[in-house]
Amino acid sequence: MDHVIEARGLAKSFPGAEAVRGVDLTVGAGEIVGFLGPNGAGKTTTLRMLTTLLRPTAGTATVAGRDLTTDPAGVRRRIGYVAQGGSTNPACTAARELVLQARLYRVPDPRARAHELLERFGLADQEIGTLSGGQRRRLDIALGIVHTPALIFLDEPTTGLDPQSRGEVWRHIRDLRDEHGTAVFLTTHYLDEADALCDRILIIDRGEIIGAGTPEDLKRRLSGDIVTVEIDGDARRARDALAGLTAVRSVRAEERTLRITVEHGDRILIELTRALDAQGVLPRSIRLTRPTLDDVFLALTTREAGRAA
């Protein structure tokens, strides 16, 4: 896979704070990668280094095909960056702001590009100060991609938006990937956002990456799926029959309830019911629960806290 970000040992120290401690990360072309972590974990500092706004104390990175330290101007020309609060002038109109941005990046025919983006992001040409929060965020993203970068950075793109506006912003982010092959590197505090939107997730805590993978991988790796079976009869007898199945990680039996931890719950349900049937055990109900990203996040960050204590 072609990489639009390749960072090795990226670090940033401030007087009295090691904000980022040697981070390795890659982002592939056309990939949506979510960067998660508790407050003060080092997300914004990493993002500001990758977008050339902060100089790393150590490490190397290639971003959009250019070296971060030797060619920061080359990086800036090839990326889009949408800061947390955006940076638009409320008295300016949406089209005017887009035209100015297009001129800044020497985009051919800035007016045509501005109107194309207004249409694509469902925006009218009105004063920016009169836009809703969701419209404003969409305009911020349109401004970030005016020069068709292969990679865009979004710092908390949906913070403060209502669910409907969040959904709209998600749709536009997906379209960037699906229709234009744009890679997206975003920070978020919302685990459901990372789950719904991201191809891959990186979790940072205390300046170090402590977990990485697809949302599904992360959930599976940490806890597995839980199948809860209510039965007629003695759960302990049934437990011994199930514990021998290779896909079963563990079985807990409590009176008439079995809690079975398995790797892929959906693939093992039939095997489970057959094994119970072979023991003459009749399931009254079977429920499959998958861990959420919240469980993963909590497990990882509290483990780190425990280690540091």
Ligand SMILES: Nc1ncnc2c1ncn2[C@@H]1O[C@H](COP(=O)(O)OP(=O)(O)OP(=O)(O)O)[C@@H](O)[C@H]1O
């Ligand atoms: N300019 C600075 N001077 C000193 N310390 C800083 C500076 N910027 C960040 N830090 C410290 O570096 C650490 C990482 O901060 P950073 O803003 O990158 O975290 P974050 O993950 O983006 O947090 P949040 O989710 O709260 O935005 C924190 O301990 C912060 O206090």
